[in-house]
Amino acid sequence: MYLYGASGHAKVIIELFEKQQRIVSGLIDVNPAITKLFDYPVYSSFQESFFMDDTEVVISIGNNGIRKKIASELHVKYTTAVHPSANISTRIFVGEGTVVMAGVSINSEVTIGRHVILNTNCSIDHDCVIGDFVHVSPNAAIAGNVNVGEGTHVGIGACIIPGVKVGNWVTIGAGAVIINDVPDYAIVVGNPGKIIKYNKSVD
Numbered sequence: 649m650y651l652y653g654a655s656g657h658a659k660v661i662i663e664l665f666e667k668q669q670r671i672v673s674g675l676i677d678v679n680p681a682i683t684k685l686f687d688y689p690v691y692s693s694f695q696e697s698f699f700m701d702d703t704e705v706v707i708s709i710g711n712n713g714i715r716k717k718i719a720s721e722l723h724v725k726y727t728t729a730v731h732p733s734a735n736i737s738t739r740i741f742v743g744e745g746t747v748v749m750a751g752v753s754i755n756s757e758v759t760i761g762r763h764v765i766l767n768t769n770c771s772i773d774h775d776c777v778i779g780d781f782v783h784v785s786p787n788a789a790i791a792g793n794v795n796v797g798e799g800t801h802v803g804i805g806a807c808i809i810p811g812v813k814v815g816n817w818v819t820i821g822a823g824a825v826i827i828n829d830v831p832d833y834a835i836v837v838g839n840p841g842k843i844i845k846y847n848k849s850v851d
């Protein structure tokens with residue numbers, strides 16, 4: 649197992665793998681100044697030899713746009729990582745590269761995309777569709793039948809009421825309460841959530 653990105657987010661993923669007794673062989677980070685994370689070696693570039701034995705990889709970078717860029721360039725076998733304390737319905741689909749942190753709840757018939765981060769203690773209720781490269785931050789709560797588009801970041805402690813459609817590459821501010829649909833690229837804050845500006849297109 650290798651992690652791509654030697655960040656704070658990587659520390660949490662390493663500890664998740666340690667809990668599962670899955671072996672982390674090392675990390676890759678483009679910053680050559682980083683040579684170790686905990687006791688794990690950090691390599692400055694990706695080498696084919698790392699992946700000869702069907703080794704699996706997780707992109708351990710919190711930035712949704714960067715995760716998308718790396719996933720489009722690095723064609724390796726991606727694994728999913730689900731913390732043993734997560735409470736997950738058996739009737740869900742989780743895409744490759746997705747990480748599900750401690751205390752997360754996912755209820756029935758939810759679809760989670762690729763390279764998603766479901767961060768500590770967030771909850772995703774029944775029939776939601778969560779797009780690729782989304783990050784749902786700690787303690788965010790997403791009610792039933794919500795759609796969250798590609799690359800969207802749901803801030804810490806935010807909540808989204810049932811049936812709302814959140815567009816692609818949206819940012820929902822910390823603690824926001826989302827009661828209406830949100831267009832692509834919007835940055836929304838407050839209760840009730842209001843658009844304050846727009847993100848630039850990642851493409």
Ligand SMILES: CC(=O)SCCNC(=O)CCNC(=O)[C@H](O)C(C)(C)COP(=O)(O)OP(=O)(O)OC[C@H]1O[C@@H](n2cnc3c(N)ncnc32)[C@H](O)[C@@H]1OP(=O)(O)O
Nearest residue numbers: 767785786802803804819820821822823824836837838844
């Ligand atoms: C494990 C982990 O750490 S996971 C990481 C989780 N991270 C988060 O949840 C971060 C969420 N980010 C935020 O909430 C940010 O404040 C953002 C993205 C919404 C806005 O950030 P910026 O673009 O830098 O906006 P900026 O700080 O300039 O604020 C713009 C205005 O919005 C207000 N504002 C910003 N964030 C919020 C918020 N969460 N709720 C209410 N108002 C807010 C500011 O007070 C400011 O208002 P003003 O113009 O009246 O002074």
